[in-house]
Amino acid sequence: MxxxxxxxAGNSDPMQPSSDQLQSASTVPLRGGNVQLDETSxxxxxxxxxxxxxxxxxxxxRHLAQNHAFKALSACAQTCRLLSEPALDALWHTVTSLxxxxxxxxxxxxxxTPVLRYRHVSGATYVQLARAVVPEDLSRxxxxxxxxxxxxxxxxxxxxxxxxxxxxxxxWEAIDRAQPPDCFPHVHTVVLADEWPVEPPSPVxxxxxxxxxxxxxxxxxYAFKARDEDPISTHIRTIERLSVAARSLQRLAFTYGxxxxxxxxxxxxxxxxxxxPLAATVAALTQLTVLTVPETPLLPLAxxxxxxxxxxxxxxVRVRAHDYDWDALxxxxxxxxxxxxxxxxxxxxxxxxxxxxxxxxxxxTFSYPSLASFTLLCSRTVxxxxxxxxxxxLGRTSSPxxxxxxxxxxxxxxxxxxxxxxDVPLYTGRTIExxxxxxxxxxxxxxxxxxxxxxxSALSALSRAWPSLLELNFxxxxxxxxxLKSRAQAAACATVAGLLALAERCPCLHFLRLEVDLSxxxxxxxxxxxxxxxxxxxxxRSSLHTFLAGYSAVxxxxxxxGVLCTLFPGLRAPLDRGEERKASREEDQxxxxxxxxxxxxxxxxxxxxxxxxxxxxxxFAQIREQEHKWRAxxxxxxxxxxxxxxxxxxxxx
Numbered sequence: 195m196x197x198x199x200x201x202x203a204g205n206s207d208p209m210q211p212s213s214d215q216l217q218s219a220s221t222v223p224l225r226g227g228n229v230q231l232d233e234t235s236x237x238x239x240x241x242x243x244x245x246x247x248x249x250x251x252x253x254x255x256r257h258l259a260q261n262h263a264f265k266a267l268s269a270c271a272q273t274c275r276l277l278s279e280p281a282l283d284a285l286w287h288t289v290t291s292l293x294x295x296x297x298x299x300x301x302x303x304x305x306x307t308p309v310l311r312y313r314h315v316s317g318a319t320y321v322q323l324a325r326a327v328v329p330e331d332l333s334r335x336x337x338x339x340x341x342x343x344x345x346x347x348x349x350x351x352x353x354x355x356x357x358x359x360x361x362x363x364x365x366w367e368a369i370d371r372a373q374p375p376d377c378f379p380h381v382h383t384v385v386l387a388d389e390w391p392v393e394p395p396s397p398v399x400x401x402x403x404x405x406x407x408x409x410x411x412x413x414x415x416y417a418f419k420a421r422d423e424d425p426i427s428t429h430i431r432t433i434e435r436l437s438v439a440a441r442s443l444q445r446l447a448f449t450y451g452x453x454x455x456x457x458x459x460x461x462x463x464x465x466x467x468x469x470x471p472l473a474a475t476v477a478a479l480t481q482l483t484v485l486t487v488p489e490t491p492l493l494p495l496a497x498x499x500x501x502x503x504x505x506x507x508x509x510x511v512r513v514r515a516h517d518y519d520w521d522a523l524x525x526x527x528x529x530x531x532x533x534x535x536x537x538x539x540x541x542x543x544x545x546x547x548x549x550x551x552x553x554x555x556x557x558x559t560f561s562y563p564s565l566a567s568f569t570l571l572c573s574r575t576v577x578x579x580x581x582x583x584x585x586x587x588l589g590r591t592s593s594p595x596x597x598x599x600x601x602x603x604x605x606x607x608x609x610x611x612x613x614x615x616x617d618v619p620l621y622t623g624r625t626i627e628x629x630x631x632x633x634x635x636x637x638x639x640x641x642x643x644x645x646x647x648x649x650x651s652a653l654s655a656l657s658r659a660w661p662s663l664l665e666l667n668f669x670x671x672x673x674x675x676x677x678l679k680s681r682a683q684a685a686a687c688a689t690v691a692g693l694l695a696l697a698e699r700c701p702c703l704h705f706l707r708l709e710v711d712l713s714x715x716x717x718x719x720x721x722x723x724x725x726x727x728x729x730x731x732x733x734x735r736s737s738l739h740t741f742l743a744g745y746s747a748v749x750x751x752x753x754x755x756g757v758l759c760t761l762f763p764g765l766r767a768p769l770d771r772g773e774e775r776k777a778s779r780e781e782d783q784x785x786x787x788x789x790x791x792x793x794x795x796x797x798x799x800x801x802x803x804x805x806x807x808x809x810x811x812x813x814f815a816q817i818r819e820q821e822h823k824w825r826a827x828x829x830x831x832x833x834x835x836x837x838x839x840x841x842x843x844x845x846x847x
Contacts, residue, residue, distance in 0.1 A: 255284035286341035346385035406439035447486035515549035536560035565593035589628035603643025623652025630659035653692035657699035755810035
């Protein structure tokens with residue numbers, strides 16, 4: 195790896211290969227195989243290669259790199275200096291780590307020879323420093339570092355870049371201290387993911403510079419097995435070094451690649467030590483457009499800075515209520531109103547918190563003039579009164595919200611006690627009524643440890659408020675428990691009349707998950723009078739293709755399927771196989787409790803009815819499709835017959 199520039203050094207013309215090199219080049223390695231060269235082809239190759247401009251050569255080498263022809267690039271780099279420069283630039287453009295640069299050091303710096311290994315060898319001896327590293331030792335190191343543009347452990351690169359060296363952490367620390375500040379002037383993307391079955395890679399923060407625009411760091415599993423120092427200190431140093439790119443960094447992600455509960459058990463002090471330096475670093479970034487920190491709590495210092503950042507477009511953060519001063523942020527602003535011009539360009543907000551009241555205050559504090567998508571993950575089970583407070587705060591925003599996803603319950607946060615999973619709150623139309631003020635709404639999803647039950651009047655108001663609705667999804671995490679809870683509370687749910695309102699006023703709706711009551715279905719004559727007459731032919735037909743009703747009450751399957759097909763002619767998927775498998779497991783769990791065997795049998799009977807409805811709906815859809823084909827064929831036949839009759843009539847005339 196370190197001998198590329200030595201090839202052809204003795205030639206009088208450094209831009210052309212020596213005759214010995216041309217004579218010895220009997221083949222040219224290509225992706226499909228080796229091409230044999232004769233005397234004529236060698237002369238042609240020599241003529242055509244040296245007639246190409248440097249831009250063309252760079253384009254050819256870039257194409258080889260994009261097609262993973264790294265052996266061909268390596269051969270080009272060792273042919274002559276004309277090809278060496280563009281080939282090396284393409285070969286080093288994207289690397290998986292800084293490990294290959296260890297071979298550019300003088301031999302006397304290390305106590306041994308570095309070795310490349312794909313997997314960690316138990317008991318392997320790591321190369322140590324033989325003497326101190328001085329800046330003069332890094333001349334070739336910096337020369338190759340200047341060629342690197344992307345460092346990503348998720349990219350496919352040459353064989354040598356897909357391995358790890360046996361250099362110790364002390365070697366990398368010495369290099370980091372001795373290298374100049376602008377050693378990596380062109381690195382714009384760094385992705386450090388835990389995808390390697392080996393020890394931790396080289397300290398990638400050494401490559402952070404003023405050109406860095408994208409940084410995605412996933413500490414995950416290898417944080418538990420660093421070989422030479424505290425892994426938390428390594429990640430703190432990585433975060434702190436991001437401040438070097440304060441004026442260039444645009445996208446920052448700091449996420450975990452493993453289950454957060456296991457991570458917290460192994461490193462209980464990780465979040466407490468990581469949060470302060472992360473907040474300080476985020477507060478220093480001036481060009482940030484996307485921030486993704488879904489597990490590490492974001493402190494007020496960073497959140498205040500983000501609220502006035504004019505470039506921020508996407509934000510995915512986690513906050514803990516006890517980290518915030520309630521008189522400062524979020525402020526009590528019922529009388530004052532939201533802070534003007536806050537989060538001016540924010541389009542997507544994903545918020546995870548342990549306190550829904552804090553989230554309500556947070557939505558009241560800022561204005562969000564451009565917010566189109568909002569996602570909330572609350573680690574607590576929320577009672578209906580508090581949920582109403584939050585929906586009022588969300589409905590008062592001046593944001594053009596189009597998509598809202600609300601997730602509740604301990605299932606989504608392993609750190610929270612699981613004792614309250616059986617407590618399923620019931621949300622009715624009154625609790626979501628404040629959201630009707632969001633007239634641009636297209637997607638609403640409420641899931642987790644809750645049960646949403648809307649009656650006909652609520653669906654009617656919803657359909658009037660959101661005519662552009664595309665998806666309405668109320669998905670409890672425990673369907674069986676949720677349905678039994680709502681049944682015990684005698685909650686009113688939608689009937690055929692409520693579905694009719696959705697079919698008439700929301701023609702673009704294509705996905706619906708909702709509890710309905712189809713136990714009382716209209717008779718044939720009433721069906722014809724109520725539905726066919728009310729579905730105005732001038733209105734566009736409903737686009738609904740997926741309807742999931744869970745354990746909703748249903749009457750005779752044939753009549754239920756007929757009503758659904760009348761309301762939603764495009765219905766194709768009234769059943770989710772994944773949900774059915776989950777429901778079957780929940781029923782088996784209920785059946786294990788002798789006191790709940792009756793509930794399990796009742797739920798299984800209801801689910802079987804919906805299975806019958808699903809089969810009938812698909813059958814009706816096939817019949818309807820055949821009918822449409824017959825009508826199309828009939829019209830064309832009638833048209834041809836009319837044309838023939840017209841021709842015969844004209845001939846007779």
